[in-house]
Amino acid sequence: MYNKSQLKEIIEKAISGLRYETEAEKLTEPVKYVLSIGGKRVRPLLTLMTCNLFSDKIDEAIMPATGIEVFHNFTLVHDDIMDNAPVRRGLPTVFKKWDLNQAVLSGDVMAFIANDCFLQAPANSISSVLRIYNKAAIEVCMGQQQDMDFETATAITQDAYLRMIELKTAVLIASAARIGAVIGGAMDQDSDLIYEFGRSLGLAFQLQDDLLDVYGDYKVFGKIQGGDILANKKTYLYVIASEKANKVQLNKLRKLFTTKEIDPDKKVREVMGLYDELNIKDPAESLIRKYFDKAFECLDNTAVHAGRKDELTAMASSLIGRGN
Amino acid sequence: MYNKSQLKEIIEKAISGLRYETEAEKLTEPVKYVLSIGGKRVRPLLTLMTCNLFSDKIDEAIMPATGIEVFHNFTLVHDDIMDNAPVRRGLPTVFKKWDLNQAVLSGDVMAFIANDCFLQAPANSISSVLRIYNKAAIEVCMGQQQDMDFETATAITQDAYLRMIELKTAVLIASAARIGAVIGGAMDQDSDLIYEFGRSLGLAFQLQDDLLDVYGDYKVFGKIQGGDILANKKTYLYVIASEKANKVQLNKLRKLFTTKEIDPDKKVREVMGLYDELNIKDPAESLIRKYFDKAFECLDNTAVHAGRKDELTAMASSLIGRGN
Numbered sequence: 001m002y003n004k005s006q007l008k009e010i011i012e013k014a015i016s017g018l019r020y021e022t023e024a025e026k027l028t029e030p031v032k033y034v035l036s037i038g039g040k041r042v043r044p045l046l047t048l049m050t051c052n053l054f055s056d057k058i059d060e061a062i063m064p065a066t067g068i069e070v071f072h073n074f075t076l077v078h079d080d081i082m083d084n085a086p087v088r089r090g091l092p093t094v095f096k097k098w099d100l101n102q103a104v105l106s107g108d109v110m111a112f113i114a115n116d117c118f119l120q121a122p123a124n125s126i127s128s129v130l131r132i133y134n135k136a137a138i139e140v141c142m143g144q145q146q147d148m149d150f151e152t153a154t155a156i157t158q159d160a161y162l163r164m165i166e167l168k169t170a171v172l173i174a175s176a177a178r179i180g181a182v183i184g185g186a187m188d189q190d191s192d193l194i195y196e197f198g199r200s201l202g203l204a205f206q207l208q209d210d211l212l213d214v215y216g217d218y219k220v221f222g223k224i225q226g227g228d229i230l231a232n233k234k235t236y237l238y239v240i241a242s243e244k245a246n247k248v249q250l251n252k253l254r255k256l257f258t259t260k261e262i263d264p265d266k267k268v269r270e271v272m273g274l275y276d277e278l279n280i281k282d283p284a285e286s287l288i289r290k291y292f293d294k295a296f297e298c299l300d301n302t303a304v305h306a307g308r309k310d311e312l313t314a315m316a317s318s319l320i321g322r323g324n
Numbered sequence: 325m326y327n328k329s330q331l332k333e334i335i336e337k338a339i340s341g342l343r344y345e346t347e348a349e350k351l352t353e354p355v356k357y358v359l360s361i362g363g364k365r366v367r368p369l370l371t372l373m374t375c376n377l378f379s380d381k382i383d384e385a386i387m388p389a390t391g392i393e394v395f396h397n398f399t400l401v402h403d404d405i406m407d408n409a410p411v412r413r414g415l416p417t418v419f420k421k422w423d424l425n426q427a428v429l430s431g432d433v434m435a436f437i438a439n440d441c442f443l444q445a446p447a448n449s450i451s452s453v454l455r456i457y458n459k460a461a462i463e464v465c466m467g468q469q470q471d472m473d474f475e476t477a478t479a480i481t482q483d484a485y486l487r488m489i490e491l492k493t494a495v496l497i498a499s500a501a502r503i504g505a506v507i508g509g510a511m512d513q514d515s516d517l518i519y520e521f522g523r524s525l526g527l528a529f530q531l532q533d534d535l536l537d538v539y540g541d542y543k544v545f546g547k548i549q550g551g552d553i554l555a556n557k558k559t560y561l562y563v564i565a566s567e568k569a570n571k572v573q574l575n576k577l578r579k580l581f582t583t584k585e586i587d588p589d590k591k592v593r594e595v596m597g598l599y600d601e602l603n604i605k606d607p608a609e610s611l612i613r614k615y616f617d618k619a620f621e622c623l624d625n626t627a628v629h630a631g632r633k634d635e636l637t638a639m640a641s642s643l644i645g646r647g648n
Contacts, residue, residue, distance in 0.1 A: 023491070024469035078432060082425040101406040101472060104428060108402060109465040111435045115458045119451065127443065127450050134439045141433040145348035148425060167347070 002058065004311055007048045010058075011041050014066045018113065030094040030106035031113065034073045037089050042319060043173060044069045047180035049312045050194050053304050054184030060122045061183045064129055067117030068176045071133070074110035075140055077103055082148065111137075121183060129179050136175035143168025150234050154254075161239045162203065170202030177201075190302045197298035197316075204291035204320050210235035211284050212321075214272055226268030232257045236287075237280055244278045292320055326382065328635055331372045334382075335365050338390045342437065354418040354430035355437065358397045361413050366643060367497060368393045371504035373636045374518050377628050378508030384446045385507040388453055391441030392500045395457070398434035399464055401427055406472065435461075445507065453503050460499035467492025474558050478578075485563045486527065494526030501525075514626045521622035525640050528615035532644055534559035535608050538596055550592030556581045560611075561604055568602045616644055 002010075015035050020028040044065035051061035079085075080093040081103050087093065095103040114133075121129040146164040150156055177198030181191045213228040214237060228235050238257070245253055256262070256271050275281070295316060299309055326334075339359050344352040368389035375385035403409075404417040405427050411417065419427040438457075445453040470488040474480055501522030505515045537552040538561055552559050558581070565577055580586070580595050599605070619640060623633055 023487070024466040024473070026473060027466055027469040078428055081428055100424075104402050104405055105465060105468055105472070108432075108435070109462060111432070112458055112461040112465065115439065115454070116462070119455055119458065123451070126454075127447070130439070130450075130454070131443055134436055134443065137436040138433060138440070141429060141436065142348040142351055144429055145351035148429070149348070149350060163347075 001056075001308060001311065002048070002052055004045065004049075004315055007045055007052075007058075007311075008041060010048065010062060011044045011065060011069070012038075014044075014062050015069060018066065018070075018117075020113075026102070027106055027109055030077070030098055030102055031110055033097070034077055034094060034110075035070065037091055039089060041069060042315075043072055043176040045315060046173065046176045046198065046312075047183075049315065050177045050180030050186075050198075051184035052180075053194075053302070053308050053312060054181060054186045054190070058184075060125075061180050063117045063120035064133075064179050064183060065176070067114045067133065068172070068179065070110050070117060071114040071137060072172065074107050074114065075144070077107035077110065079144065081107075082144070125183055128182055132175050132178050132182065136171045139167045139171045143171075151232075153234075155242065156234055156239050158236075158239055158243065161234075161236055165206040165236075166199065166203060169206045170199045173202035173205070174198035187303075190304070193298045193302045197295050197302075200291045200295035200298065201316050201319065204288050204295060207236050207284060207288045207291065208320050210237055211281070211288065213237075214275060215281055226272065229257075229268050229271045230264055236284060237275055240280045240283055241275055241278050244280065245274070249274060249278065288320070325380075325632060325635065326372070326376055328369065328373075328639055331369055331376075331382075331635075332365060334372065334386060335368045335389060335393070336362075338368075338386050339393060342390065342394075342441075344437075350426065351430055351433055354401070354422055354426055355434055357421070358401055358418060358434075359394065361415055363413060365393060366639075367396055367500040369639060370497065370500045370522065370636075371507075373639065374501045374504030374510075374522075375508035376504075377518075377626070377632050377636060378505060378510045378514070382508075384449075385504050387441045387444035388457075388503050388507060389500070391438045391457065392496070392503065394434050394441060395438040395461060396496065398431050398438065399468070401431035401434065403468065405431075406468070449507055452506055456499050456502050456506065460495045463491045463495045467495075475556075477558075479566065480558055480563050482560075482563055482567065485558075485560055489530040489560075490523065490527060493530045494523045497526035497529070498522030511627070514628070517622045517626045521619050521626075521640075524615045524619035524622065525643065528612050528619060528644050531560050531608060531612045531615065534561055535605070535612065536645075537561075538599060539605055550596065553581075553592050553595045554588055560608060561599055564604045564607055565599055565602050568604065569598070573598060573602065612644070 018035070020031065022028075047061055047065035047068055048058050051058045076088060077094050080088060081095045081100060085093050086096045093103070094106060098106075115130075118130050118133055119126060143164055143166070146160075147168055150161075150164065174195045175198070178191055178195040181194040186194065210228065213235065214226060216225070224230070234257070238253070241253055242250060253271070253274055256267060256274075296313070299312065299316070302309075342359070344355065346352075371385055371389035371392055372382050375382045400412060401418050404412060405419045405424060409417055410420045417427070418430060422430075442454050442457055443450060467488055467490070470484075471492055474485075474488065498519045499522070502515055502519040505518040510518065534552065537559065538550060540549070548554070562577070562581070566574060569577055577595070577598055580591060580598075620637070623636065623640070626633075
C-alpha cells in the first residue's frame with residue numbers, strides 16, 4: 001500500500017513530467033503555470049488511492065489520474081474568465097496574467113491534454129475510463145451553467161442547489177474515484193459503491209466549503225471570512241436562509257445580495273446576523289454529516305479488506321476537516 | 325458506393341439527431357444553433373467518403389464523422405471570441421448572440437460532445453480514432469496560437485506561414501480523412517496516403533481561400549473583396565509580398581497593414597496594387613497547384629480500384645473550385 005505523501009509525490013512527478021508540443025510556446029506556458037501552482041491534488045490522489053484499494057499496482061492509474069487533474073485545472077482557467085476572477089490560490093489567474101484570448105486557448109488545449117492522459121490508460125480499460133471521464137466532463141459543464149443561471153435566479157430550491165453542486169463538483173470527484181477503482185480491477189458493484197463514496201464526499205466537501213466561508217476560522221482556511229457573501233454568491237447557506245426566512249427577512253437578504261452601496265464589513269455582518277437569526281448552521285452541519293456518513297458507509301461496503309481502506313479514510317476525513 | 329448528396333443527408337441527420345442532456349438548456353442552445361447553421365460539412369463528408377473508399381459499410385464512421393464536425397464548430401465558437409467576430413456564415417456568432425461566458429462554456433461542452441461521438445466508433449478502432457483526432461485537436465490549438473502570434477509579428481517566413489495553416493486547417497482535414505480510412509479498414513500505407521491527401525488538400529484549400537479574398541469573384545464566393553486586407557490579416561499573399569518587396573514597397577505594405585486612418589476602399593486598392601506590382605498571384609497559384617497535384621497523387625497511389633475514387637475526386641476538385 002502507498003501512503004498519501006508517496007502518492008502526492010507520484011502525482012507531482014507525473015504532472016511536471018507532462019511533455020508538451022513546443023511549436024507554440026505561448027500556448028503551453030499558461031498550462032505549465034496553472035499546473036505548477038499545485039493545490040491539494042485531491043482528485044488524482046483519490047484515483048490512485050481507489051486503484052490501490054483493489055490492486056497493489058497503481059502505475060496504470062497514474063496518467064488517468066493526471067488527466068483528471070489537468071481537466072480540473074482546465075475548468076478553473078475557464079471559470080476564472082467567466083467569474084472575471086483576478087486571483088486564484090493567491091496568484092494571478094491566467095486570464096489576468098495573460099489575457100482573455102490566451103485563457104480561452106490555453107484552457108482549450110488542456111481539455112485535449114487531458115484526453116491524451118486518458119489515452120494512456122491500460123488498453124483494456126481505455127474506453128470505459130474515457131466514458132466515465134467524458135460523462136463527468138459534460139456534467140461539470142452543466143453544473144457550471146446552472147451556477148451561472150443561479151446568479152440571476154430569484155429563488156433557488158435546496159434540491160436545485162444540491163444538484164448544481166453535484167454536477168459542478170461532486171461528479172468529478174466521484175469519477176476520479178471510479179476510474180481508479182476500474183483500473184484497479186474493481187467489479188461493477190464496488191465501482192458503483194466507490195462512485196457513490198466520491199459523490200457523497202464531494203457533496204459534503206462543497207457544503208463544508210460553503211459553511212466555512214462564514215463559520216470557518218479564516219486564519220486556518222486561508223480565505224476571507226464572508227468572501228462568498230461579498231461576491232453575492234448564492235451558496236447553500238443563502239438557499240436555506242431564503243427558505244427559512246419570513247417576508248421581512250427574505251427582503252432584507254435579497255437586498256443585501258443585490259445592493260452595491262454598502263460597506264463590505266457591514267454587509268458580511270448583516271448577512272451573518274440573518275444566518276444566525278435563522279439558525280442555518282445546524283441544518284447545514286447536519287446535511288454535511290449525512291453525506292459524510294453516506295460516503296463512509298459506501299466505502300465500508302466495498303468488498304475490500306478493511307486494512308486497505310485506511311489511507312482513503314484518512315484523506316476523506318481530512319478533506320472535511322475531521323482528520324489531520 | 326454513396327454519392328455526395330446521400331452522404332450530406334446522412335451527416336445532417338446525424339448532427340440534428342445528437343441528443344443533449346437537458347439539465348441546463350442554456351448550455352446546449354448555442355450548440356444546436358451553431359451546428360444547425362450548416363456549412364459545407366467538408367470534414368465529415370471526407371470521413372464518410374474515405375471510409376467508403378475501403379468499405380461498402382459506412383455506418384460505423386457516421387458518429388466519428390459527426391465528432392469531427394462538432395470539434396470544428398467548437399473551434400469556430402472559440403475563435404470568434406478571440407477574433408471578436410460578430411458574424412459568421414451571415415449570422416451572429418455565439419459570442420455576439422449570447423455573450424462571452426456562454427460562448428466559452430457552450431464551446432467547452434462541444435469538445436466533450438465530440439469525444440462522445442468518437443467513443444461511438446467501433447470498439448476495435450476507438451483508441452486509434454481517438455488518438456488521430458486528439459493529436460489533430462492539439463495541433464489545431466497550436467495553429468490558432470501561431471496565427472495569434474502572427475498578428476503582432478513583423479516578419480513571417482513562407483515556411484512559418486505554411487506550417488501555421490497546416491496546423492490550423494490542414495491537419496484536421498487530414499485526420500478527418502484518415503479516421504474514415506481507418507474505420508473502413510485501410511492498411512497503414514493507405515491510411516498514410518489518405519492523411520497526406522487530406523493534408524495537401526487542406527493546404528491547397530486554405531491558400532486558395534487566401535487568394536480568393538483578393539482575386540476571387542466576390543459575387544460567386546459570397547465574401548467581400550479584400551476582407552482579409554481590411555482585417556489586417558497576414559495571409560499567404562501578404563507573406564510572399566513581404567518577401568518579394570523592396571524596402572520602399574515593404575514599408576508601404578507594413579504601413580497599410582497597421583494604419584487605421586485610411587479609407588477602406590483605398591486601402592484594398594493600394595494593397596492590391598502592390599500585390600499586382602510584385603506579381604504574387606503567379607507563385608500563389610503555382611503553390612496551390614502543387615498541393616492540389618500532390619493530393620491527387622496520394623489518392624491515385626492508394627490500393628483501391630480507381631472507380632471507387634470518383635466521389636472523393638469530385639469533392640476535392642470542387643473544394644478548390646476546379647470541379648462542380
